[in-house]
Amino acid sequence: MAEVIIQECPGYDLQVLTAKLNEGMALLGGWGRFIRPGQKVLLKVNLIGPKTSESAAVTHSEFARALTRILKREGCEVWIGDSSGGAIAGIAPTKRAFETSGLQKIATEEGAILKNFDREGVVEITPPGKTNRLYLARPLFEADLVINLPKLKTHSAGVYTGAVKNFFGCVPGLRKAAYHQAAPDPGDLGQVFSDIHRSVKAGLHIMDGVTAMDGAGPTAGKVYPAHKILISTDPLALDTVAARMIGLGVEEIPTLRAAIADGLGVSDLNRIKLAGDYHTIPMLHGFKIPRPRRTKGGSQFLIRLIDFLKTRPRIQTKICKNCNTCVDSCPVGAIDRDSKRVDDTKCIECLCCHELCMYKAVRLKHDHWLAGLLTGFRED
Numbered sequence: 001m002a003e004v005i006i007q008e009c010p011g012y013d014l015q016v017l018t019a020k021l022n023e024g025m026a027l028l029g030g031w032g033r034f035i036r037p038g039q040k041v042l043l044k045v046n047l048i049g050p051k052t053s054e055s056a057a058v059t060h061s062e063f064a065r066a067l068t069r070i071l072k073r074e075g076c077e078v079w080i081g082d083s084s085g086g087a088i089a090g091i092a093p094t095k096r097a098f099e100t101s102g103l104q105k106i107a108t109e110e111g112a113i114l115k116n117f118d119r120e121g122v123v124e125i126t127p128p129g130k131t132n133r134l135y136l137a138r139p140l141f142e143a144d145l146v147i148n149l150p151k152l153k154t155h156s157a158g159v160y161t162g163a164v165k166n167f168f169g170c171v172p173g174l175r176k177a178a179y180h181q182a183a184p185d186p187g188d189l190g191q192v193f194s195d196i197h198r199s200v201k202a203g204l205h206i207m208d209g210v211t212a213m214d215g216a217g218p219t220a221g222k223v224y225p226a227h228k229i230l231i232s233t234d235p236l237a238l239d240t241v242a243a244r245m246i247g248l249g250v251e252e253i254p255t256l257r258a259a260i261a262d263g264l265g266v267s268d269l270n271r272i273k274l275a276g277d278y279h280t281i282p283m284l285h286g287f288k289i290p291r292p293r294r295t296k297g298g299s300q301f302l303i304r305l306i307d308f309l310k311t312r313p314r315i316q317t318k319i320c321k322n323c324n325t326c327v328d329s330c331p332v333g334a335i336d337r338d339s340k341r342v343d344d345t346k347c348i349e350c351l352c353c354h355e356l357c358m359y360k361a362v363r364l365k366h367d368h369w370l371a372g373l374l375t376g377f378r379e380d
Contacts, residue, residue, distance in 0.1 A: 002237035002266035003028065005276040007229040009210050012053075017066040021206070024231045027275045034203050035145055037075025042115065042143035043067060044202070046151040046166050047082035048218055049325075049356055050093050050100040056213040056223040059149045061102030063208045067147070068110045080107055081115030081139050082169045085176060086329035086356035092118050092173045093325075115139040118173040127195035134192075134199055136170045146202040148235065152209035152226055152242055154217035156290045156364065157351040158186045158255040161218050162242050163205040163235035164264070165255055167196045177352065181331035184348035190255035194262045197235060205235045207242060214246070214288040220360045226284050236265030237272050244269065246287045312347065312365060313354050315340035319361040326353035326362055 005024040009016060025031055035041060043064055051057040068078045080103055084094040094116045098104040107114050117137035125134045140146055150166035158165065168176060183189040209228035215221035228245070232238040236259050240250040250256055250267045260267045274280065315326060317340055327335045330353055334346035342353075354362040 001271055001273055002234040003232060003273045003275060004234075004237050004241045005229075005231040006241070006274060006278040006282065007231070008227055008277040009229050010227050012060055012062040012210060014062060014066055014069075017063065017210075018070060020229055021066055021070060021231075024229060024276055028231065028233070031070070031074055035071065035074055035076055039076050039144035040079060040142065041071050041076045041145045041147060042079040042081055042139055043112075043147050043149055044140070044166065044169065045080060045082050045103065045149045046153075046208075047084050047094065047097045047101060047103065047169065049084050049086055050096045050358055051219060052100060053102050054211075054223070055219075056151070056153070056211045056221075057217075057219045058097070058101045059103075059151050059208050060210065061106045063210065064103055064112075064149065065106040065110055067149070067206070068106065068112045072111065078110075078112040079115045079139060079143060080112050081117055081120075081137065083117035083137065083172045083176070084169070086325050086352065094118050117169070120172075122172060125199040127199050130195060132195075134195060135172070135175060136196065136200060137172050140170055140200045145204070146200060148202045148205040150205065150207050151218075152207055152212035152228070152230075152246075154214050154221055154246075154288070154290050155255075156216055156218075156220075156354055157349070158189070158253065159290060160239070160243055160246070160248060160253045161255075162239040163207060163232075164190075164193050164197060164239050164259050167200065167202075167235075168193055170196050170200055177329060177331035180350040180352055181348065184350050186254035187257050189350075191258040193255060194258040194264055197259070197264055198262065202235070204231070204233060205238050206231050207238060209242065212246075212284070212287075216290060216354070216364065218355055220354060220357070220362070222288075224284065224287055226287075228282070231276075234265035236260065236267050240267050240269060241272060241274070241281060244281050245284050246289060247283065248289065312344060312349075313342055313351060313362050314365045315342065315353070316361045316363055319359055321359050321361070323358070325356055325358065329353060329356050 045059040
């Protein structure tokens, strides 16, 4: 039986956040169950790119501040770490993302140590029962406790992103693009997420769902006031509950199928105990979910129908700022640097360009007007 704590939290007021986090942790046995004075605790945030905390694309800086203060009062040394997605001029924008999100500011003010995973070195790991090797950021293995701080968001390729997917940021720098190229299918990429979790043992998973993102997430969606904090020792159980809150069954999320098959945690709602401010799952009404991308399998007719109805990334040159993040982040070089045209014969539909554009210049469009009419598709 897994346990997920759901706390109602109306905003990022520091006192309210602190109280809600402490109340939730008390239901899991208290902070003393997980930490001792003198330990190094790594807060693995969601820092997808240079986005502000108010965008709901990243773990909110005040959420990290509240946890930093709590942990320092318990006598711990606090690290805040991640590796952003994408590339700007061939370099992962993690440093800029720390600044833009406000996390660098709160680290300075609260005495936390920033860990830019792109600069900290890697540890070579072979996941249990596998032969493939992973190269993961060294601080994950130097910390005494890793606390995973995912954001509640949608994902245009994987439908939903949460606790399990947040560990993709454990892969430093541009190596993430190589995984996208090797595993373009969301289900295959989900196996990478599961392997990382089985290689890095996080003791706690605390989701920032005070503000969430719906629609065209994980960066181009809209802010949704979910007002929730979820806490668990089981990442899959937490994602199962969070997915249900937005109207999804966990089996509908392709990037979680490998985690379910690997027994990463509990995915059966009947085996998940809820506690905190809710004892039944609160539904987030009106939360907009993207349509899933095509995955492997299915009849030829269904595949052709989905191919007709699916959307493809297109760069809106009137909005584009020519930062070339989309070009540098494409794992297969499908975007022309000058014209910003997408070569559909090369595109593997990983949607890294859409996910990582900081200006919302990458839109998902139907090839044929009739497909848009049939689906009622509207661009965000």
